[in-house]
Amino acid sequence: MITGRFLEIGCGTGIFAQSLAAASGMTAYGTEISQTAHAMASKRLHCSLVTGIELPYEDNFFSLVIAKDVLPMITDKNKWFKEIFRVLNKGGQFISYFPNDKDFFEKPLYAFIQGSKAASIQSYGQPYQIIDAMVEAGFQQPCLDRLFLGTVRFDLSYIDKHLCGFFNNTEAEKYHVSRVRGLAEATCGLARLSAAGIMAHYEWERSVVIGQKA
Numbered sequence: 001m002i003t004g005r006f007l008e009i010g011c012g013t014g015i016f017a018q019s020l021a022a023a024s025g026m027t028a029y030g031t032e033i034s035q036t037a038h039a040m041a042s043k044r045l046h047c048s049l050v051t052g053i054e055l056p057y058e059d060n061f062f063s064l065v066i067a068k069d070v071l072p073m074i075t076d077k078n079k080w081f082k083e084i085f086r087v088l089n090k091g092g093q094f095i096s097y098f099p100n101d102k103d104f105f106e107k108p109l110y111a112f113i114q115g116s117k118a119a120s121i122q123s124y125g126q127p128y129q130i131i132d133a134m135v136e137a138g139f140q141q142p143c144l145d146r147l148f149l150g151t152v153r154f155d156l157s158y159i160d161k162h163l164c165g166f167f168n169n170t171e172a173e174k175y176h177v178s179r180v181r182g183l184a185e186a187t188c189g190l191a192r193l194s195a196a197g198i199m200a201h202y203e204w205e206r207s208v209v210i211g212q213k214a
Helices: 015-024 035-041 077-087 101-106 114-124 127-137 156-163 173-195
Strands: 005-009 027-032 046-049 062-067 088-098 143-153 201-212
Touching (some): 015 027, 062 077, 077 088, 088 127, 101 114, 143 156
Antiparallel strands (some): 088 201, 143 201
């Protein structure tokens, strides 16, 4: 059983970390790039405002490091994994998840937003590249498996969240026109399906990776 302290990189408002701390008995720490999210998370856990790859913690400080939706924003993944490895104590673990090619080509929304798919594939990288970066950082034989996260309804409320930028994969201006056009096409298609009494959904899966510091 993991004990001690854990870190969630990109903890948002800190709700997940707070829940994990309550369930595990561990002490929760987090990092955030957003000042607004940092202010909210600081009410729930020990949160640091971090704008770069460097983590403001001592060597061997954590028993667990978690990162859920941060990988696409990390340009230098090799350096990032070395920093995570540094703050983990002996026997400590790192856990994250990310999409693979199967996810990109089977997720319905990507059929309408090609620019978003291209940006995501480029920013995440291939699974073997992530594993290679972890091994180079010092993790021994990272474990890669599939994680089922639930069933997602592909409906108009889901489209609305993409329209407002809640699920935006990229801020690149060059993708804006194709993004808006694709969402409009998706909205029309879903409206026709809804009128016919058909509900669309997809199974949300990701590749989970676990690395341990021996």
